[in-house]
Amino acid sequence: MEVQREQASAEKRSKKTNVIVTIVVALFVVAAVGGVIAANVMNDKLKWVTIAKPAPDKLNTVKGEIVPSDAQTIYQDSSKGRIQQVFVNEGQVVQKGAQLFQYEQSNIDLQLAKKAVDQKVAEANRDEAQKIIDSLTEQVNRLEADSDKKPGLERTISQQEANKQLADLQLEKIKLDQDQLNKKKQDSIVYSTMDGVVGNIDADRAQYTYTAPGSDKEDAPVMTIYSNSTYQMEGTITEKQKSEMAVNQEVRIKADVVSNQSWKGHILSVSDYPTHQGKKVVYAFKAQLDDSEKLYPGYHVTAKVDLPSQMEITIPRSSVMKKGKTTYVYVAKKGKVQKQEVSVESKDKETYTVLTGLEHGDRYLTNPSSDVHPGMKIKKD
Structure with missing residues (x-):
């Protein structure tokens, strides 16, 4: 009986020891699992801040x-006289180089016609002088060297050569005058300097009225071309x-x-x-x-x-981490910690101004610790 009691007591002590060992092992397992969980979940002491978007104000x-991005305002040039014809209508789309209106040309045309007559007269005088020169030269060539007629003929030839030279000079001047008048005639047409839309045509000018220099309407534009850019x-x-x-x-x-x-x-x-x-x-x-x-x-x-x-973004210096040449902060994205490289410059003793890397609306960690690492889950607020 005594032996049986000792065996029973030994079995109880063995079971009790096994229970204690099991409990201790379980506590170690729980502690280990808890440590892993704690290492992968952000604790409540870490502070996250969202960069506020600027509120609109006055x-x-x-x-x-x-x-319009550009406009060509055209005034009447009183030195060119009255407007003879307007080629465009208000609201019309025109291209650069399009004819807009034309000054009266009747006086120019009259002068050109007169110059044409002067040209014909000068050409006739030149041709007549040349004929006389040719005829007299032929006569001189047939005379004997000591002929008393020869000096008189030679004087006449010299006079005709002078007449011909004068006619040539007259023709040269007429040509210059014609070129100037033709240029003036060409300048009497006003062109658009841009692609655009015609606007603000002066109704009186469009009816070809004359605006005298010094009148109240002299400074009013004939029309305006508004750029369609x-x-x-x-x-x-x-x-x-x-x-x-x-x-x-x-x-x-x-x-x-x-x-x-x-x-x-x-x-x-x-x-x-x-x-x-x-x-x-x-x-x-x-x-x-x-x-x-x-x-x-x-x-x-x-x-x-x-x-x-x-638009300036500022963050506390405590939020900025450095490793080698890399400067970064921890940001929250999709419920996890991510490392975000940033470029910053000093604003004051406690603050950095962010140059690149963060935007309005980003959420960053203001007090990171050595326990924080990318991939950690973030507890929901």
Whole structure:
């Protein structure tokens, strides 16, 4: 009996030992698994920040209107007289080099006709002098060397040669006058210097009325050719806007009368010379549109400009990691940690300005530690 009791007691001690060993092993397994999980899941102490997109405000909103990218404004040249004929109609599409209108040519034609008569007279005088020279020269050649008639004939020949030379000079002058008149006649036609659309034809001038020098209408244009190239936007900006607006900055344009559509473009020019609107100082600017379909000159539009101060991205120095020559931050993408290379420059003692690598809307880690590595899962907030 005593032996049986000792065997039973030994079996109990063995079972108890096995249970303890099993529990210890289980605890080690749980700890190991927990460590693996902890190593692959971000803890709650790490702080993520989303780079906010700039909110639109009055600073980056400018107003203006659509204008042609170029225009040829044509005034009457009073020195050329009245307009004889207009070849185009308002709204007509023309190409560069197209005839637009013509000044009166009757006076030029009259002068050319007179020059033509003068030319014929001079040619006749020249030909007559040449005939006389030829005839007298033949007579002189038949005379004896000591003939008393020879000196008189030779004097007459010299006189006719002078007459012929005078006729040649007259013909040369007539030719120069004719060339000048023909050029003036050619200049009496006004041509378009660009592809475009005819606009603002002066009705009185189109009816060929004469505008005397010094009259009230002398400075009024005969017509304007508006370029049919992509349109531009013109407007004014404030001093503050000018300080941040620069050529080639992108703009997004919307028209008051065209809904659900916008147009892209860029700043073409910003004036350095102010004008005054009451007490306010403003500066003129122009923006070139990439496309102007459905837009027309005179449309009122609003443009959004990406100003540098609003587009700047800054991050704390604590978020930036360096390894060798590589500078990077940790970003959140698809629920996991990813390493994102960045280019930064110092803004102040606590902040970097991001030059490349991050965009508005990106989510980055502000306080990375040595435990963080790419591929780790991020706990949902």
